[in-house]
Amino acid sequence: MQSAANDVFRALADPTRRAIFEEITRHGEQTVHALTRHAGVSQPAVSKHLTVLKRARLVRHRHEGRETHYSAQPQALAPLVDWMSQYAIFWRDRFDQLEELLKRMDK
Amino acid sequence: MTDAAQERTLVIEREMPHPPEKIWRALTEGQLLEQWLMKNDFQPIVGHRFTFRALPVQNWNGVIECEVLAVEPNSRLSYGWGTLGLGTVVTWTLTPTEGGTLLRMEQSGFGPDQTANYKGASYGWKNFIGNLERLLGGLA
Numbered sequence: 324m325q326s327a328a329n330d331v332f333r334a335l336a337d338p339t340r341r342a343i344f345e346e347i348t349r350h351g352e353q354t355v356h357a358l359t360r361h362a363g364v365s366q367p368a369v370s371k372h373l374t375v376l377k378r379a380r381l382v383r384h385r386h387e388g389r390e391t392h393y394s395a396q397p398q399a400l401a402p403l404v405d406w407m408s409q410y411a412i413f414w415r416d417r418f419d420q421l422e423e424l425l426k427r428m429d430k
Numbered sequence: 431m432t433d434a435a436q437e438r439t440l441v442i443e444r445e446m447p448h449p450p451e452k453i454w455r456a457l458t459e460g461q462l463l464e465q466w467l468m469k470n471d472f473q474p475i476v477g478h479r480f481t482f483r484a485l486p487v488q489n490w491n492g493v494i495e496c497e498v499l500a501v502e503p504n505s506r507l508s509y510g511w512g513t514l515g516l517g518t519v520v521t522w523t524l525t526p527t528e529g530g531t532l533l534r535m536e537q538s539g540f541g542p543d544q545t546a547n548y549k550g551a552s553y554g555w556k557n558f559i560g561n562l563e564r565l566l567g568g569l570a
Binding site: 410411414415417418420421422423424425428 | 440442444446448452453455456462465466467533535537
């Protein structure tokens with residue numbers, strides 16, 4: 324898998340991060356403070372999660388006064404869609420191997 | 431089927447000139463399974479937890495965590511398939527045909543209820559993927 328896909332998968336493998344990301348996509352741009360109220364974890368923890376999401380390009384931020392606002396970049400989810408097509412290739416290949424095995428089992 | 435079960439399902443079907451009993455062996459005998467799929471410690475027992483192991487690559491340890499969900503000899507086999515924090519369900523269906531067997535593999539994206547507690551995630555991929563569908567609708 325390409326590294327962009329890995330970043331997205333790893334970023335979203337964590338349920339708290341997934342919840343934070345979805346909160347932003349559902350309700351639009353938000354501050355760390357607002358997100359902390361929803362997340363049920365401490366503000367430093369939320370900030371850490373946001374850093375991971377940022378690295379995966381799933382969110383971007385802008386500063387306004389003393390607050391940092393985060394917004395979602397759903398186009399970064401494209402690798403997750405590719406994941407389905409990668410599995411399709413994987414399984415077709417395995418079907419081929421299964422057929423080869425079935426032929427060998429006759430002998 | 432519920433809406434949740436319909437979302438993101440991958441289906442591959444192929445008719446094979448072999449009887450269901452023989453294909454069933456290839457699907458359920460660990461040594462045979464390894465020859466076409468992956469190293470494993472599979473056993474055809476509902477509730478049995480096992481792993482498939484591929485060669486590790488960068489950022490992926492190659493381990494797929496599984497749990498047997500359904501075993502109906504020579505006709506249906508289903509297991510949870512989890513890796514990289516993503517839980518899916520793989521279901522094999524064998525239907526006898528005149529010339530052999532129609533083999534169907536369905537990998538459903540986080541839908542069926544039995545995965546609700548899969549890996550104990552407090553915030554399920556199921557909901558996430560459902561919402562993802564809406565998000566991606568705006569991308570095409």
